[in-house]
Amino acid sequence: MxxxxxxxxxxxxxxxxxxxxxxxxxxxxxxxxxxxxxxxxxxxxxxxxxxxxxxxxxxxxxxxxxxxxxxxxxxxxxxxxxxxxxxxxxxxxxxxxxxxxxxxxxxxxxxxxxxxxxxxxxxxxxxASSAYALAAQEGERQRIARELHDEIGQSLTVVLLGLKRVVDRAPADLEDELHGVQETVRASLDEVRQVARRLRPGVLEDLGLHAALSAVCSDFSQMSGIKVTRSVEPDHPALGAEVELVLYRIAQESLTNIARHAHATRAELSLATEDGRLTLRITDNGQGGVLKDGAGIRGMRERALLIGARLTVESPKGGGTCVRLVIPRRADRSSFT
Structure with a gap:
């Protein structure tokens, strides 16, 4: 007009x-x-x-x-x-x-x-306000991830080394109990590292989006027992760091929602070009029936707005859920900082 x-x-x-x-x-x-x-x-x-x-x-x-x-x-x-x-x-x-x-x-x-x-x-x-809030959130996640890795992770490593020396000098009747303590500390260290990796996707920064999506699918399958079939287009258009982070976070949140609410036995993640636009799609065979947006979906919509993308959620009752994110051709012109 x-x-x-x-x-x-x-x-x-x-x-x-x-x-x-x-x-x-x-x-x-x-x-x-x-x-x-x-x-x-x-x-x-x-x-x-x-x-x-x-x-x-x-x-x-x-x-x-x-x-x-x-x-x-x-x-x-x-x-x-x-x-x-x-x-x-x-x-x-x-x-x-x-x-x-x-x-x-x-x-x-x-x-x-x-x-x-x-x-x-x-x-x-x-x-704009969402961009500032999510930027602050990402900064806080990185800070917590560094503290988990550098402080708690290092402390648990020191405890493991000390336990190893104790086990080497301990009487035979205490070896089994000390080995149990060792395994508990080692499991805690692995969990701390997993939490830090989820908070700060270092693999995204170091190896790129393809490797990061593969890693998040593998971690999800390992924790939830739900098989994930992934299909990531290797030659997708070059994207900015902000766009790749939004793609990674939406994939991560979608898989988390599947584990918490879907009661699914399998899921599928694909990143491919459809009608000239890069499209991220996460589907499952769960119960579906999502009638209104929860905090997780609204958070994904806010992230999508930052790069001008369009997020749709289709969830017929009994027909699983499909989360679809369509990236505009100039998505790397994001206001996200």
Missing amino acids: NDSAVHDRPGSTPRPPAQALFRRLFAINGLVFAAGTIVLAVSPATVSAPVMLAEVPVLAVGLALMLAANALLLRRSLAPLDALTTLMQRVDLLRTGDRLADSGNSDLTHLICTFNAMLDRLEAERS
């Missing part, structure tokens, strides 16, 4: 919506009453004083016609308000692009344009 559509004439200021609507309603009612007056004036029908019984049907028909014409014109004039109300009820800032088209009703064009502009501002502000 161009700006000239919301002005009465070039160079003039737009009329206030309330004033414009009042003028339209006044004009419609005036037109109906004027038409009714003209019809009565030129028609052979007459009205006596007092009104005769035979003239009542004529008056009733005339009144009904005027009311019907008035209702039809008003309904058509105010139809954009119904559409605007419907849009207000369904609008969700995590699902961008939902706008009301200009219906050609010049009196309400300014109102429609103003509402659409408000949605543009809110979506931009939501995307």
